[in-house]
Amino acid sequence: MQIYRLKINKNTCIGCNICVTSCPINFNQLKEMGYLTQENAVILVKNGMAYDIFTEGRTHNCDGCGVCIKFCPVSAIKLELLES
Ligand code: SF4
Ligand code: SF4
Secondary structure, eight states: EEEEEEEEOOOOOOOOOOHHHHHHHHHHHHHHHHHHHTTTSSSEETTTHHHEEEEEEEEOOOOOOHHHHHHHOOEEEEEEEEOO
């Protein structure tokens, strides 16, 4: 199983939230639970900055689909493959 970590460029991120709303896993969690939290989200925006939810050596649930990267208007997101 491939394990990814999101790398968000703090110098370019404008906190627009598009990555959060475009992530299909976040979308599924929202559909099931009605909200996103530190427990179920892959990526969130806090204080105007996107950050990944990184626990126990991985960005949980991120499947590396690249949708957030495609939609980020300032190309602030990269994916790092931690393990394959
Ligand atoms: S889409 Fe890009 S600019 Fe917008 S919050 Fe996410 S990382 Fe930041
Ligand atoms: S790569 Fe895909 S699964 Fe991972 S945070 Fe981005 S949109 Fe979500």
